[in-house]
Amino acid sequence: MQYVSLGSTGLTVSRLGFGGIPIQRIDQPGTRALLQAASAAGVNYIDTARAYTVSEEWIGQALQEAGLRDKFILATKCRAVTKADMEKELATSLKNLRTDHIELYQFHNPSLDALKTILAPGGAMEALLEAKAAGVVGHIGITAHLAAVFEAALDVPEIETVMFPYNIVEQQGAELIRRCAELGKGFIDMKPLAGGAIEDGHLALRYVLSNPGVTVAIPGMAEIEELNANVKGAENTAPLTADEQAACQKVRDALGTQFCRRCNYCAPCTVGIQIPSVFLFQGYLNRYGLQNWGRERYATLQTKASACIGCGACEPRCPYNLPIREMMKKAAQDFGE
Template structure:
């Protein structure tokens, strides 16, 4: 396993991390087995979130029972925007993870407006800075799905790490990843397998980790076979061979007409549908098998996919020429509205 410094945090992390979203679809014994195997494989970075239902709790229980807390760097996140909300969410994370400190605490996918609330007086940043001064939080990061939020985060000195989607088919953050490294911030890659859309896990991780500015990739894992495939993809970070580059292009060709990169160029929707979010939650339903959680997240949308009036304006803005109207019909059918 290769290890890298996570920006300027002083944390030395394995380039393959453990993504905790799929923990929700296994159980406590399965979580223990996965974390034990991950540790034995040299993985020392765990990512989870308050929003991932039982993920924090089962990870905390497993680390305590296995006696492995000190072998892992824990990273979690929450959607709090205000200081009061963050204090409450952080306290719950500490309780769930059964620890007195968390190495990296992140703002979970705020909008641009939400990030400004976080940074304003009385915002969530104040709570994390106080927790950092007290030694409860080691470092502060942010996760994002929109390039505009990623770019804004690069100008915030208190934010030490950025998490963003990057893989064979999602390239909207490529230039920002380079700027992230130049700014001395660690880059954490979410969705290295495009949420499971890329079936060849070894190739997907080879592609991601061949980029020297990617510090750690965090594929979701719930099965020992997934762990084995991901470890195989992380054990060689040399430049891609011509054959691997050809294979990557075949993946792009296969997914290019049906895969949303969440660049948000389709916005604004005439009736207010959050189009990328619809496709994101559908991915959790189709590829992660998280039916209950996907429905819960989808139900937070004020305007559902079924509200589409078929005007087609979104499709004229999409740089990937996606058939968005047809894709929204499938979302509506899958979620029932």
């Protein structure tokens, strides 16, 4: 296992981390066994979130029962934007994770407007800065799905890490990843397998970790077999060979007509559909094996896929020429609304 510094935090992390989303589909004993195996394999970074239902609780219980808390750097996140709400969410995370400190606490996918609230007086940043001063939180980060939020976060000195999607087919953050490294901020790569869309996990991790700007990749794992495959994929971080580059292009060609990169260039939708969010939640439904959670998150959308009027205004804006109208029909069928 290769280890690197997480930006300027002073933390040393394994380049392969443990993504905690899929824990929702197993059980607590399975979580304990998985984390024991991860530790034995040299993985020392765990990512979870308040929004991942039982994930924080089962991870906390597993680490306590197995005596592994000190073996891992814990990273979690929440969607609070005000100081008061962040204080409550942080307290819940500490209780769930059965710990008195969390090495990295992150703002969970805020919009640009939400980020402004977070940074304003009385915003969530105040709570995390106070928690950091008290030693309850070690470092502060942010996660994002939109490049504009990623870019804005680079100008916030208090934000020490950024998490963003990056993989063989999602390249919208490539230049920002380079800038992130230049600024001394750690870059955490979410969805290195594109939410399960890339079947060759070994190639996917080879691609991601061959980029020196990527500090740690956090593929979601629910089985020992997935962990072992990911560990093997993370062994070699050398530049890609010509054959591997050709294989990556084949993956792009295969997914290019059906895969949303969440760049948001399709916006605004005529009727207000959050197009990238629909496809993101559809991925949880169909590829992650998280049907209930995917449906729950889809239910939070004010305007569902079925509201699409087929005007086609979004499609010329898509840099990947996706057939958004047809994809939206499929999403409406999958979710039943």
